[in-house]
Amino acid sequence: MKQADLILLNGKIATVDEQFSFVEAVAVVDGWIIDTGTTEEIKKYSNNQTKVIDLEGKVMLPGVHDAHMHGVHTGLSLSTHFLDVSFPKVQSIADLQAVIQAAVDQTPAGTWIMGMGWNEMLIKECAAENRTPKKWDLDPVSPDHPVVINDYGAHRMVVNSKALTVCGITAETPDLKLVEGQIERIEGTREPSGYLNEWGAQVLVWQHIPALTDEELESCILRMNSELNKYGITSHVDILGIGGNQLFCGAWGEKSIAIYERLAREKKLTARVSVNLLAGIDGIQSYQAIIEGLKQTKLPEFKDRNWVKAETVKIFGDGGGWLRADNQVVEDHSRSTFPGTTDEEQEAEIIKTIVEVHRQGWQLGIHAIGGRTIDTIIKGYIQAFQQYPRECPRHFVIHGDDMTLENARDAGKFGIGMSVQSIAAYTIMDFMKMRFEPARGESLFSWREYQEEGVNVANGSDSNIFSLNWLQGVQFAVTRTTINGNSYRPDLTSSLADAIRMYTINGAKQEHLENVRGSIEIGKVADFQVLDQDIFSIQPEKIGETNVLMTIVDGTVVYEK
Template sequence: MVKADLVLKNGKIATVDQNFNYVEAVAVRDGWIIDRGTGAEMEAYIGPDTKVIDAGGKLVLPGANDSHMHAVHTGYTLSPAFLDFSGPSYDCMEKILSKVKDACAKAGPGEWVFGCGFVDGNIKELAAEGRIMNRYDLDPVSPDTPVVLTDFSLHSMVCNSKALEVAGIDKHYPEIPASVGMIDRDESGEPVGRFHEWGAQNILCEKCPILSDTELEEAIRNVQRALNKEGVTSHTDILGEGGEHVFRGTWGTRPIEIYEKMAERGELTARVSVNVFSAIQGAESYDAIIRGTDRIRLPEFKDRNWVKADAVKFFVDLGGPTWQRKGVRPEGSFVTAWGLEEEELIQEVQRTIIELHRMGWQVCIHSCGGGSMDACVEGFARANRLYPGKDLRHFLIHCDDTTKELAAKMVKNGVLAAIQPTAANIVFGWNTPVLTDKEEIFDYQAYTDMGAILTGGSDSTCFSMNWRQGMQFCLTRTTADGYCARPDLAMNREDAVRLYTINGAYQEHMEHVRGSIEVNKVADFQILDKDIMTCPATEIGSANVVMTICNGKVVYEA
């Protein structure tokens, strides 16, 4: 009998196959699963060179998938020089400015200081004055060093006066189209250092030194190590021309090439599916997206089990549900990334979807509010009618304002929902009052029972990469700060696990090779220190990963 390279035994191994079966052991050869079953059955595969891992009775799951994140950017934020302002502790300007001042003191000539994570509304001085952070807040501690900070959503960036000076942006800088973004100005037309959306951020950061290839490689290693610690063995990334200068090049085109080179050298510890941000200069319009897509040039992916790029991404909503349905939309609140009136916007978004579908691209769209989701799903329906027979598996990202009616239409048209339960865990209380179904929002189990394919992501760097925290929210519908709504709509554990495993593989057209523990699939596993299939639901988020295996090799061990 052929001997295995690896045998994982004595585990409670959840296969996440069609019946969600459990087995005791699994045998692996050349990175692929060759058998599974009882411990006694797998003993026959153990030879003198076989690595044997005893799971000690612990729960074993397929490696997790993060279906929506900004990976290279996240890896950059994990570098020592980057300033992290996330979390409730950053509730006053003094705490932020102290950190900025120290970083400026350490910065060398020509270096910029970067950070992210702050929430304007959580900073007491700003909340008291009813405003957001601007350049004048940062200037006193950073007179000579360019400083750029991004809020927790990433959609809004603040800089100091030095950064504006280096970028050549002053009151004479021309106004930019709404489809590119917005540069905030005072009454005299002077920029106040606040830039909204990617096109505007590209303009500011074009003069900023971007990361070298070596630094980008290190960012990828950083994020994949962090993901492996959370049991993640496959993830997405959003990269392309639309983010060429954003976040020091971590959203640009070069990381796609670097992923492929690292894969060829066997240096990746998680598999990557790139969603291409093709919009020229980050502008959200039919012309910018389609022309940018026409000039996409991708490397020859030698092993698509490791790196591939089949999807084009664009944005419709801004940072949150800014295009709501008319029935729940507050007066004067309608705003989108395209800067068009609603009827024209619907036509342009749907025209873009149809053309990308015709071209054969999987389409993924940042869509949060109900008006946005309705328009996009109808665009996918029209695309299917005009050009049928394409199994492209288009998906919406975020999907905050899903209703059962819309979920049924998504099922009918094969549209997936890339949701972020770890984000819902934070924004549930904020969103409940402004969305269509109020306290019935995020009814993931109902959508699943209707046949919808939901996938779980983190939206890192915005939210935690700990997928168990997302699963806990799915089961408890209770946020970290104790807000709870309709716990009777809780998701069952098997479907919550599927969000982060087989469903993510399906979104990436890879369900035939990963996402479950079955023969002839890749050997990607995670071992947990707690049985999240039986423990109290309130303890799922605190479960730790004790080992992660990718391609039959241990890539993380606690």
């Protein structure tokens, strides 16, 4: 009988298999599960060389797969010089200025100051005046330092006057094409206000900020891995590629792909990664930019796709949301990120791009918040399947905030998945729902109904935008109660088992790796997490307070609280 390297005994182990069954113990050899069962059954695999962990009745689950996040960018945001200006830390312009002032006091003049997290609806002056932060909100405390602060969603930024000067953005700077983004002007003039929207506009700033070195990118990855492990996360997605080379100091760029692969070969990674390729050159989302970006993309040879792989193309279908024409609450229905002067022209460009990327053999994940975007990309996915049939590409919708049951039925029928973020709903649903009629707004994020229609719903954090605490996301899914204590349509809650599936086996399915990870079964990798509370017996409203005591990746303990 083969002796185990590691056995875990006396636990309440949720296998997340087809029946969502429980066992007491697990045996591991070379990072793979060789048996599960009772404590007595598994003890037979032990000898004096075996590491034995007594779970003492605690709950153990498969490691979490974060199905949508920005990994290197998360590592950058965890660095000491990156400013956090999110709520509740920043609730007023004075709060924002205080954070910047503290950085100015410790930073040599002329050095860039950067950060992320503002939400104009949660800054009292901005909410009262129906505006975003502007350069004059930053200038009083930063006359000698260029400052760039992204919003919580990363699509928008505000910079101060010093940054505009350094970047040469003036009244004479030509307006951008709609597909590139927006340089906002002060009303009645061409003077820039300091507010810029979308990637093409952001590149005008980021190209003047020193890019991260290879050593700094490696530090970001390792710092981020360590943080993931604290939350029981053992695998994740990252968004990287040629289209991100000039965004966020290169934290979205293609260099990190090769660094991930090198770190995996050196056995330094403590979380597996699936790279979604940001292919649109300079971040531009158009058929030409994306197809040309894919043509120029050069990937390393991946030694073990269970650790690092890049088989998916990430496209931004919209920014803040391309809403359906029947939305009666918000007058501005916005637009897609794709070129076109009409909705129909934009739709045609998106579908043309989907079909070609699919034809080339890639999996697709498309950012879609607004209903018009969701309608369009599902239509495009179906057209691609039917024009170029192939075995289960498992294209997916990222976010899918305004998904309808009709969308879900089509998605279920054609094997289209969703990559959602219930931690986002937990955090911001209170004001997101205001963009919709009350009945529609309160029924957003109905993941249980989508799953009942056959949609594979995987869950993640969208870090560094939202918290990595997946258990808070589970809490929202099973209660539909937000961070502010507001409950919406509790009849649409998910079961606890389904909420856990979204963070484990469903994420593995999104990656075409359900035979390798996502559940605790014989023949799968030994990626586990141990919790300090029994989430199967406590009140659902307490699940988010649960902590991870231990995280195991590939049969090795990588985190202990």
